Amino acid sequence: MTENQSFSPAAAPALVPTCDLFDRFKDDARYVLPGFHDFGAVTRFSGAVVTVKCVEDNSRVKELLATPGAGRVLVVDGAGSLRCALMGDMIAASAVKHGWAGVVIWGCVRDVAELAALPLGIKALAAIPRASTRRDQGLVDVPVELPGAAVRPGDILFADEDGIVLLTAEQAAGLK
Known part of the structure; x- marks a missing residue:
């Protein structure tokens, strides 16, 4: 961001390295513990957060990633379940089409080869071939x-x- 710009949720924030952010904000910065792996072609991404809380049901994930992303990042609290994938290639392609910057899933993904080719930031715990069951649940x-x-x-x-x-x-907003 330039000195005259202020942060706008619709505008993607500058790609500041996470190490630099932590050094600047110290204990005021929140950081996620290790264990997440990159699955998309984009490994550096940032954006305003939209959240979903769901366990083994990706209904809300699919719905949200089919709406305009405007450079935002979807954070999915899948409770760390390793039993099924909460996103695969078709939902991720929809995220790209609709302008999402990235998806962070505390859970699994599938279709890893296809995800690796998509211009989307994707971090998740692991890959598994099993899809989730849609029960129209999630917050x-x-x-x-x-x-x-x-x-x-x-x-x-x-x-x-x-x-x-x-x-x-x-x-x-204070980043320059």
Whole structure:
């Protein structure tokens, strides 16, 4: 961001390295514990957070990623389940089509070869071939937990090869 710009949720925040963010904000920065892996072609991404809380049902994930993303990041609290995938190639392609910057899933993905070719940031715990069962369940825009960090809708997420850092919108507005 330039000195005259202020943060706007519709505008993608600058891609500031997570190590630099942590050095600047210290204990005021929230960071997610290790264990997430990159699955998309984009390994550095940032954006305002939209949240979904769901367990082994990707109904809300599919719905949200089919809406305009405007450079935002979907954070999915899948409770760390390794029993099924919460996103595959078709839902991820929809996210790309609709302008989402990235998806962080505390759970699994599938269709790994196809995900790797998509221009989307994707971080998840693991891959598994089993799809989720859609039961029309899940909560949207609620506070969620990722390992080590509380995540609120509207937070600003920064992800790169070193990990994931979360800032409030006010903190991110001060980045220059």
